[in-house]
Amino acid sequence: MKHAPFIAVEGPIGAGKTTLATMLAGELQLPVIKEIVEENPFLDKFYQNMDDWSFQLEMFFLCNRYKQLEDTVNQYINKGKPVISDYHIYKNLIFGERTLKGTKREKYREIYHVLTDDLPKPDIILYIRADLDTLLARIAKRGRQFEEDIAPAYLQQLIEDYDAAMASLALTEPSTVIVTIDGNQVDFVENKEDFTRVASQLKELMK
Numbered sequence: 001m002k003h004a005p006f007i008a009v010e011g012p013i014g015a016g017k018t019t020l021a022t023m024l025a026g027e028l029q030l031p032v033i034k035e036i037v038e039e040n041p042f043l044d045k046f047y048q049n050m051d052d053w054s055f056q057l058e059m060f061f062l063c064n065r066y067k068q069l070e071d072t073v074n075q076y077i078n079k080g081k082p083v084i085s086d087y088h089i090y091k092n093l094i095f096g097e098r099t100l101k102g103t104k105r106e107k108y109r110e111i112y113h114v115l116t117d118d119l120p121k122p123d124i125i126l127y128i129r130a131d132l133d134t135l136l137a138r139i140a141k142r143g144r145q146f147e148e149d150i151a152p153a154y155l156q157q158l159i160e161d162y163d164a165a166m167a168s169l170a171l172t173e174p175s176t177v178i179v180t181i182d183g184n185q186v187d188f189v190e191n192k193e194d195f196t197r198v199a200s201q202l203k204e205l206m207k
């Protein structure tokens with residue numbers, strides 16, 4: 001790779017993004033950017049009533065990630081330093097297209113493009129795919145109270161949205177390397193060999 005890469009870990013809710021990004025950052029001595037969850041004032045309201053709260057929630061995520069991405073660009077990317085993040089800003093569009101309707105969706109889409117089109121995008125995406133049973137088990141294991149009401153149908157739709165989004169990114173951002181990890185089989189938490197394999201693959205890509 002010609003320059004220090006910007007790496008993003010992606011996948012649907014509970015796939016293991018934060019876990020993998022944190023483990024890889026430790027192994028490869030990289031700074032890690034993590035999304036803000038606990039201070040989000042709209043998440044529990046959103047899970048109780050998506051139609052009422054989706055616009056506030058999506059705008060909150062978008063503004064937070066925009067600020068984090070600006071900081072990441074200034075601190076690392078513009079200085080030629082590699083960095084790993086537990087999300088790709090494109091996830092705003094994946095979620096926004098799913099949760100918003102009508103004019104709010106159109107306005108949100110426009111704001112997303114105005115804010116992000118000229119910002120650097122990750123060079124490498126580690127995409128963790130996992131099926132519904134795996135995600136439900138991991139969300140339950142994590143035990144965040146506000147996620148207890150997540151409808152399986154919503155999660156299943158997001159699984160499909162993520163597959164479509166990654167296929168679309170492969171076409172629209174052909175220079176981005178997308179590595180798909182089978183999150184049902186590859187257990188980087190319990191199985192050291194599985195983690196070593198993912199870390200080695202990333203090290204090769206970074207050369």
Ligand SMILES: Nc1ncnc2c1ncn2[C@@H]1O[C@H](COP(=O)(O)OP(=O)(O)OP(=O)(O)O)[C@@H](O)[C@H]1O
Pocket residue numbers: 011012013014015016017018019020086138139141142183186187188189190
């Ligand atoms: N490969 C794995 N095998 C078993 N458990 C895992 C694995 N990856 C993550 N976990 C566990 O699953 C839960 C969810 O993981 P994590 O918080 O990393 O997911 P995430 O994709 O970052 O979630 P979110 O979409 O909510 O940000 C955690 O309890 C974590 O310890």
Ligand SMILES: Nc1nc(=O)c2ncn([C@H]3C[C@H](O)[C@@H](CO)O3)c2[nH]1
Pocket residue numbers: 013037043057058061091092095096099147
């Ligand atoms: N609607 C919506 N839009 C997003 O951009 C978004 N990003 C993350 N999440 C949800 C998933 C986890 O419950 C929790 C932590 O990731 O927040 C989102 N929800």
